[in-house]
């Protein structure tokens with residue numbers, strides 16, 4: 073290895089947060105100026121601007137570069153600044169303090185490993201001082217030092233400093249944040265910023281600059297069990313590569329991976345690289361890598377590779393703390409998109425248990441709305457099961473953002489993964505799949521041979537004979553089209569396989585039906601089943617047992633009766649025409665193709 | 681011998697450079713996953729060439745989207761020769777965007793630098809993006825270049841007019857970016873945002889990336905530190921003849937990188953960038 077090692081400098085990112093006007097930008101400006109870290113001409117440029125505006129020199133303008141920011145004297149958006157001192161390189165992120173720009177503060181703080189919380193000695197602890205601390209805790213920034221600024225305005229009095237320290241320390245403790253230290257500072261006059269000041273003889277701790285040096289570098293979670301969220305699957309050449317960034321743990325060539333929630337397994341054949349001379353043997357937390365597997369299993373973006381003994385939980389129901397940044401309130405019953413690691417799935421807010429009032433950290437009554445900049449404890453329910461951890465166990469797979477329409481509008485950390493009503497079926501499927509005895513012909517080989525993937529097509533709604541007519545036509549058309557298809561009428565199980573059951577045992581009837589279709593699907597078939605014979609049919613139970621195979625639901629009748637249907641038909645539609653249209657729809661969705669989910673790419677010709 | 685094929689391949693970079701590489705690769709893969717119609721700008725400078733290299737890393741030797749050169753026609757001639765050579769050797773799908781109308785009407789820097797940049801670069805890019813319907817454009821800007829870029833997002837939306845609303849940027853956290861957007865707007869993707877100038881050079885050295893030799897002193901005691909159009913980019917005094925020399929020089933300097941770029945005077949960049957400049 074060349075380079076790099078000759079300057080093994082540590083890199084650390086730090087965010088500066090706090091209430092509006094408490095002096096964050098000034099502190100940063102002073103830090104840079106007094107350590108001689110500004111490029112030539114920068115001070116002169118700001119001097120000229122201040123003169124023009126008839127102001128005294130504002131250190132804050134060094135980083136508040138926008139005209140609007142300088143005119144209004146506030147920071148609007150976070151700025152990344154770079155600074156090196158004492159064999160460390162810092163990225164210092166100046167965050168805005170105005171509550172209007174909380175989402176910008178969040179963007180800045182989410183990138184940081186440590187934080188300076190700035191409090192104005194004269195104004196004391198304010199609303200955003202508390203809010204920012206709360207968000208830092210949720211964002212996972214654990215190292216915090218508090219800067220009590222503008223000490224010049226309170227004549228450097230120790231008792232004022234001490235009372236702010238007492239009040240704020242108590243508050244931070246309630247959040248589970250232990251501040252490393254409190255530092256009395258005047259950013260404007262430079263006291264205790266770079267060197268210790270004679271004006272605070274009663275203070276014996278480090279200056280702000282020294283405090284930066286005392287923050288620890290975060291260590292990547294290499295020793296944790298593996299979490300490797302699949303980001304994409306590439307087939308640019310002969311290799312089929314699963315690409316992604318390791319969130320925790322390590323991957324080595326030869327490791328057996330289990331993918332959650334599909335329960336597929338395979339061994340790592342190679343770790344691919346570009347511009348490397350010797351083959352890569354290992355990847356570790358935070359690295360963006362690509363692996364090939366020893367078996368052609370079908371996995372998609374959103375699954376999480378792990379070791380079998382230390383798998384994440386799989387559920388649809390999550391209890392979480394959420395901060396909301398959207399202009400439209402978050403509402404019970406509304407649908408959002410959850411993005412958790414690389415998984416994206418629709419969700420519904422089932423309950424807002426309470427809203428947390430930051431000033432007191434008290435919980436307020438239950439509500440139906442969470443307003444902009446509020447934090448609440450919620451339960452959400454995802455449309456499909458997700459692989460997830462509690463955020464206290466695994467950061468990257470224990471937190472998510474919520475997307476409202478086009479916008480990332482909130483962030484959440486998972487406090488509890490709740491069992492939903494299909495938990496026991498899911499566990500049954502997991503055990504069954506992980507110990508499945510398979511032949512040498514895998515699903516991929518079958519799909520390639522048959523020219524299509526396996527799927528279950530369920531018909532719901534309408535009268536029994538209408539369902540049955542459509543099922544017959546569909547089987548007929550699909551077979552004529554060269555697809556391996558079988559019509560499975562659930563009643564056929566009742567006299568045989570289910571003969572031991574009381575007809576009232578609806579759940580067990582559905583479970584057995586699910587296991588039978590699971591077998592048929594493993595043969596590579598398309599199974600078509602009407603469902604009107606069940607008294608109570610639970611499509612999600614079947615989905616859980618078949619996961620991750622495709623279940624395609626066709627509803628005949630009023631759309632409201634089955635909101636989860638993939639296709640809705642009129643109950644009176646002609647079965648022949650309906651079958652033809654359905655096949656078109658299956659084709660359109662790629663279900664009748666045998667390759668899914670791989671991004672291929674052809675080079676266009678060189679065009680000069 | 682080809683200058684474009686690295687002679688000494690290695691088992692990859694380590695430490696801080698590896699962290700930067702991992703983050704950039706992650707961003708590139710997110711962009712490729714979420715946008716079907718995307719392109720990457722390549723100006724042949726050190727930053728966008730590193731970006732191109734990172735794309736080859738991310739996609740295992742492939743570059744699965746077109747590269748666009750916004751050609752003002754005032755580029756230094758060596759840059760064009762270098763461009764065509766690299767494109768051919770790496771099998772790139774290279775597209776040239778040019779504001780032909782403005783050039784036909786005689787646009788040049790003497791009409792005003794901001795006016796010229798807006799016409800030839802900003803509008804050249806905006807028209808090309810609109811015409812081809814790109815929904816995402818990947819660019820190699822860095823936060824440490826100048827003040828407005830320090831405030832950028834990794835995924836930064838541009839409105840129907842290609843303009844940047846810096847007052848209302850989307851939240852960005854935990855590796856989740858803004859990837860959905862209203863029809864007619866597009867997203868600028870910035871995988872190099874966290875890189876500093878010196879990181880770029882150390883990476884070029886560690887990975888042995890072929891870089892245009894205008895960056896080196898070729899005997900006349902000057903070199904380019906930042907490359908733009910010939911009339912508006914000035915060489916700096918420098919004795920740096922090698923990558924090692926450049927890196928050593930950067931460690932000592934207190935002069936800003938873009939001090940040789942005329943656009944940065946006054947509020948030039950702020951005005952340009954709100955309007956949709958790179």
Ligand SMILES: Nc1nc2c(ncn2[C@@H]2O[C@H](COP(=O)(O)OP(=O)(O)OP(=O)(O)O)[C@@H](O)[C@H]2O)c(=O)[nH]1
Nearest residue numbers: 092093094095096097098146147169222258259260
């Ligand atoms: N007297 C005195 N004034 C200060 C001190 N630090 C900052 N100020 C003044 O307080 C005002 C606000 O300072 P900024 O640095 O802009 O505050 P900020 O926290 O960055 O503000 P936002 O980012 O908009 O939240 C400016 O007018 C500063 O000159 C200090 O130590 N003493």
